[in-house]
Amino acid sequence: GLRTGIVGLPNVGKSTLFNAMVEGGKAEAANFPFCTIEPNVGVVSVPDARLQTLGTLSKSANVVPTTVEFVDIAGLVKGASKGEGLGNKFLGHIREVDAIVHVVRCFSDENVVHVDGKVDPASDTEVISFELIFSDIAQVERRLERLQKSKNKSGVEAAQAALEESTLLKVQKALENGDPARSADLSADEQDAIKHLCLLTMKPVIFAANVNESDLANEGANNVHVQELKRLAAKEDAGVVVVSAQVEAELNELGREEAVEFLTSLGAKESGLDSLVRAVYNILGVRTYFTSGEKETRAWTITSGMTAPQAAGVIHTDFEKGFIRAETVSYDSFTTHGGFNGAREKGDVRLEGKEYIVQEGDVMLFRFNV
Numbered sequence: 001g002l003r004t005g006i007v008g009l010p011n012v013g014k015s016t017l018f019n020a021m022v023e024g025g026k027a028e029a030a031n032f033p034f035c036t037i038e039p040n041v042g043v044v045s046v047p048d049a050r051l052q053t054l055g056t057l058s059k060s061a062n063v064v065p066t067t068v069e070f071v072d073i074a075g076l077v078k079g080a081s082k083g084e085g086l087g088n089k090f091l092g093h094i095r096e097v098d099a100i101v102h103v104v105r106c107f108s109d110e111n112v113v114h115v116d117g118k119v120d121p122a123s124d125t126e127v128i129s130f131e132l133i134f135s136d137i138a139q140v141e142r143r144l145e146r147l148q149k150s151k152n153k154s155g156v157e158a159a160q161a162a163l164e165e166s167t168l169l170k171v172q173k174a175l176e177n178g179d180p181a182r183s184a185d186l187s188a189d190e191q192d193a194i195k196h197l198c199l200l201t202m203k204p205v206i207f208a209a210n211v212n213e214s215d216l217a218n219e220g221a222n223n224v225h226v227q228e229l230k231r232l233a234a235k236e237d238a239g240v241v242v243v244s245a246q247v248e249a250e251l252n253e254l255g256r257e258e259a260v261e262f263l264t265s266l267g268a269k270e271s272g273l274d275s276l277v278r279a280v281y282n283i284l285g286v287r288t289y290f291t292s293g294e295k296e297t298r299a300w301t302i303t304s305g306m307t308a309p310q311a312a313g314v315i316h317t318d319f320e321k322g323f324i325r326a327e328t329v330s331y332d333s334f335t336t337h338g339g340f341n342g343a344r345e346k347g348d349v350r351l352e353g354k355e356y357i358v359q360e361g362d363v364m365l366f367r368f369n370v
């Protein structure tokens with residue numbers, strides 16, 4: 001599955017957010033810096049309004065959203081890239097994730113200790129970003145040295161090594177400027193050439209601006225820290241989502257209607273966590289397709305460019321091996337014509353074969369040999 005790491009300085013609200021996200025999550029929120037050490041993993045549903053619509057049309061007994069894994073990677077502090085404390089271990093955890101949610105404290109609260117004494121998104125994000133950048137600089141240097149040493153290759157290998165080297169030099173320049181590798185404007189080929197290094201600053205980032213409930217209205221328009229964070233994010237090629245970890249924790253205690261009322265009273269359009277999970281899903285560049293019948297309507301995550309058999313394989317490897325064809329209809333046609341049967345009558349259900357590239361929102365029914 002896809003993994004997202006939650007990082008941020010101690011005491012910015014990571015555990016609170018993580019717990020609110022993961023029903024029955026075990027991470028303990030506490031007002032002590034350096035409290036959580038081991039990463040906690042939680043599976044989080046991706047909200048998608050299309051699911052309910054499909055489920056209603058198919059009279060499905062169950063509606064099952066797709067999921068993203070979140071890992072609470074606490075403990076990333078100044079000096080991590082130099083191996084201080086448990087720093088290196090945390091960088092290792094970050095290396096394994098597909099995207100990063102960087103929680104930034106934008107709330108004031110005298111009762112909650114700030115590790116550096118004051119709320120300051122610019123310096124907070126800099127601490128974390130620099131640790132990631134330093135770690136990448138070291139890795140790029142080591143790799144460049146190795147490439148230099150093995151320069152007596154020829155043919156394809158030499159061409160590949162040359163591409164990797166020129167790409168790394170570009171990345172090195174960005175990193176030494178204090179910019180993340182993802183801001184180096186690499187072509188698809190260049191990105192491929194250095195993919196094996198899993199550079200930390202190549203991973204997509206979303207800043208989660210953690211605000212008090214009074215600042216949730218209009219996406220944090222009244223909070224100067226949020227505004228500053230948005231400017232920083234634009235420079236860093238990162239997204240921003242405004243969220244209140246405390247409000248999210250409270251929302252979990254409420255029924256659906258009460259929750260909507262509470263959010264409306266705060267001037268928020270939806271739960272910040274819903275926006276955050278969706279933003280993560282989008283930044284991962286993945287696609288969703290659906291299966292929909294009486295038993296269940298379900299969303300499945302695939303990577304862009306996957307063929308119909310590969311998409312079927314996400315459900316079960318047998319579906320991929322025995323794939324014959326897939327009855328396929330777009331979400332729009334499915335809903336316009338009142339479901340599979342209606343769309344079929346209109347001739348909108350296509351029979352797609354092994355070469356078909358699955359599109360965002362396709363509703364699919366697989367035929368396969370067992």
Ligand code: GDP
Pocket residue numbers: 008009010011012013014015016017028029030031032033034035036074107108109112210211212213244245246247
């Ligand atoms: P972590 O160290 O980043 O995991 O931070 P925690 O989630 O443990 O939160 C640290 C403290 O900040 C706890 O006492 C939380 O209750 C508090 N906190 C978290 N989010 C908010 C918020 O949105 N507003 C306020 N006022 N306090 C918060």
